[in-house]
Amino acid sequence: MENNTRDLEAEFQARIDRGENIEAKDWMPEKYRKTHIRQISQHAHSEVVGMLPEGNWISRAPSLRRKVALLAKVQDEAGHGLYLYSAAETLGISRDELVEQLLDGTAKYSSIFNYPTLTWADMGAVGWLVDGAAIINQVMLTKTSYGPYARAMVRICKEESFHQRQGYEIMLALCNGSEAQKRMAQDALNRFWWPSLMMFGPRDEDSPNTEQSMKWKIKKKTNDELRQQFVDQTVPQADILGLIIPDPDLKWNDDKGGYDFGEIDWDEFWDVVKGNGPCNQKRLDDRNAAWDNGKWVREAAIAHAEKQASRRVSKSA
Amino acid sequence: MEQKALYDYLLLLGDNPTILGQRLGELCGHGPELETDIALTNISLDLFGQVRNYFQYAAEVAGNGATEDSIAMLRLEHEYKNALLVEQPNIDFAHVICKQFLFDVYHQLLLNELVNSKNDQIAAIAKKSIKEVDYHVDFSSTWMQRLGDGTEESNEKLKKAVDFLWRYSMELFEATETETLMAEMGVGPDLNTLKPLYLEKVKEVFALSNIEMPEKTTFQFGGKTGRHTEYMGYILAEFQYMQRAYPNMQW
Numbered sequence: 001m002e003n004n005t006r007d008l009e010a011e012f013q014a015r016i017d018r019g020e021n022i023e024a025k026d027w028m029p030e031k032y033r034k035t036h037i038r039q040i041s042q043h044a045h046s047e048v049v050g051m052l053p054e055g056n057w058i059s060r061a062p063s064l065r066r067k068v069a070l071l072a073k074v075q076d077e078a079g080h081g082l083y084l085y086s087a088a089e090t091l092g093i094s095r096d097e098l099v100e101q102l103l104d105g106t107a108k109y110s111s112i113f114n115y116p117t118l119t120w121a122d123m124g125a126v127g128w129l130v131d132g133a134a135i136i137n138q139v140m141l142t143k144t145s146y147g148p149y150a151r152a153m154v155r156i157c158k159e160e161s162f163h164q165r166q167g168y169e170i171m172l173a174l175c176n177g178s179e180a181q182k183r184m185a186q187d188a189l190n191r192f193w194w195p196s197l198m199m200f201g202p203r204d205e206d207s208p209n210t211e212q213s214m215k216w217k218i219k220k221k222t223n224d225e226l227r228q229q230f231v232d233q234t235v236p237q238a239d240i241l242g243l244i245i246p247d248p249d250l251k252w253n254d255d256k257g258g259y260d261f262g263e264i265d266w267d268e269f270w271d272v273v274k275g276n277g278p279c280n281q282k283r284l285d286d287r288n289a290a291w292d293n294g295k296w297v298r299e300a301a302i303a304h305a306e307k308q309a310s311r312r313v314s315k316s317a
Numbered sequence: 318m319e320q321k322a323l324y325d326y327l328l329l330l331g332d333n334p335t336i337l338g339q340r341l342g343e344l345c346g347h348g349p350e351l352e353t354d355i356a357l358t359n360i361s362l363d364l365f366g367q368v369r370n371y372f373q374y375a376a377e378v379a380g381n382g383a384t385e386d387s388i389a390m391l392r393l394e395h396e397y398k399n400a401l402l403v404e405q406p407n408i409d410f411a412h413v414i415c416k417q418f419l420f421d422v423y424h425q426l427l428l429n430e431l432v433n434s435k436n437d438q439i440a441a442i443a444k445k446s447i448k449e450v451d452y453h454v455d456f457s458s459t460w461m462q463r464l465g466d467g468t469e470e471s472n473e474k475l476k477k478a479v480d481f482l483w484r485y486s487m488e489l490f491e492a493t494e495t496e497t498l499m500a501e502m503g504v505g506p507d508l509n510t511l512k513p514l515y516l517e518k519v520k521e522v523f524a525l526s527n528i529e530m531p532e533k534t535t536f537q538f539g540g541k542t543g544r545h546t547e548y549m550g551y552i553l554a555e556f557q558y559m560q561r562a563y564p565n566m567q568w
Contacts, residue, residue, distance in 0.1 A: 051346035051354075058342040062559035062568040063386045064372070068365050071342065075358040078351050085351075120559060120568075170568075177566055286347065294349020296474065297410045300467025307466060 021147035024090035044084035045109035087148040114277030121188035127167015129196040200227040331371035332399035338364035363449040390560040395543035402485035411478040418457035430506035465526025
């Protein structure tokens with residue numbers, strides 16, 4: 001029996017090594033299944049919780065054009081949440097169970113959404129930096145070994161890169177605008193820069209799951225490699241905007257062909273992960289309120305569908 | 318004179334979707350399920366798309382440097398011509414759906430007439446919008462039935478919403494001077510002809526939703542001539558915030 005499992009695992013790994021996709025009905029090690037449920041659902045929760053800080057500015061968007069774009073963006077995020085929950089469901093867990101894990105605080109979501117959106121410029125910074133960081137992770141995931149996740153990611157990446165350009169364009173408009181607008185843009189960068197770097201997770205030496213994730217192709221690069229890629233890609237974009245990255249240690253390093261940058265405040269990182277960020281409580285309260293207030297609506301929809309079905313049966317009888 | 322009336326008519330057409338779209342935007346991320354969240358956001362998006370069409374045209378008609386944004390966001394409260402119905406708060410999902418339904422049915426009837434408007438621009442906007450609004454009617458009338466037929470609790474909540482909101486329905490058909498003039502010119506419909514069609518559709522959906530038509534309603538009027546409910550000032554405080562705090566800027 002044990003030998004059998006070992007053979008299956010070896011064959012499983014060989015399939016991944018050959019670049020084959022693993023599909024929902026294929027045999028997979030339990031750990032692979034659990035890791036994917038955790039990661040895909042965290043990703044889904046991040047999309048759904050991520051609607052809140054941006055939804056916060058829909059009613060106050062400064063122009064009709066921006067309002068329409070922001071509505072469309074938040075709607076895309078809800079759609080990403082849907083595909084990702086569906087991808088997670090292929091692994092044998094229901095959306096309701098996953099939602100429960102979010103609501104009772106046992107499941108995590110991206111910590112970046114535990115920071116507040118205080119000004120309109122934050123809609124620019126979130127698109128530019130947060131979606132920018134997310135894309136770096138997600139492009140890698142389009143080649144991940146689990147088929148349903150990889151395919152969801154292809155579609156999500158297309159929309160995310162549009163969101164990132166939209167965010168950058170908001171920043172560009174501000175930076176070409178009045179002094180007050182430039183100050184707003186700089187302030188947003190100051191607040192979102194470090195939390196964006198934290199999105200890539202702990203340093204490699206503090207990231208014990210990386211090796212296994214690389215084997216399964218959930219990851220192709222380490223946290224620190226991805227973070228470096230983000231910094232290298234973002235610094236020139238900030239230069240074009242005329243904004244200053246809030247890191248006195250940031251400087252070009254010719255030898256490595258990339259930027260050196262300062263140390264992340266890891267105490268803050270772990271604090272927010274543990275639930276003590278500025279908005280953790282509010283985000284969970286909002287999700288819980290939406291779920292609780294919607295209970296009677298979901299019950300009504302189910303009751304109506306059941307009545308309709310039984311009416312159809314009695315008609316045809 | 319005719320240009321002024323046309324401008325006012327465009328405000329009458331654009332202000333309802335503006336304020337209803339704004340109310341729907343408040344719900345983003347707070348819906349009972351992701352699917353409904355997406356649908357409500359999508360309706361808001363459709364409505365603001367229509368608003369942009371009306372107000373870009375209104376800006377041309379005004380010709381005084383006005384823009385879609387100055388028209389949408391820089392008027393005083395009494396200058397908004399939306400019906401009182403659309404400014405009512407999102408008390409619960411039953412109110413959201415009932416308000417949407419009572420407006421959608423009117424909106425569909427209106428656009429079906431406006432596609433034949435003698436004003437080509439208005440006819441073109443209506444033609445583009447009607448496809449979206451057909452879906453809105455479908456969405457809100459299906460939800461009316463789900464809530465009305467679903468559970469005792471949902472039926473009760475829907476009844477309360479209908480009892481509250483029905484008083485604002487007839488204002489939609491109370492023609493202002495501008496609407497009367499536009500009907501005479503063949504630009505807009507005679508609202509009186511739409512009312513029986515409206516009542517017929519509403520009755521049909523109410524019946525499927527186990528809801529009785531409220532009796533002895535004292536209807537409320539005023540929004541279309543600029544006299545709003547207490548909610549309006551707060552809606553505008555959010556809607557206009559950036560334009561007021563940072564005047565004359567590009568975004």
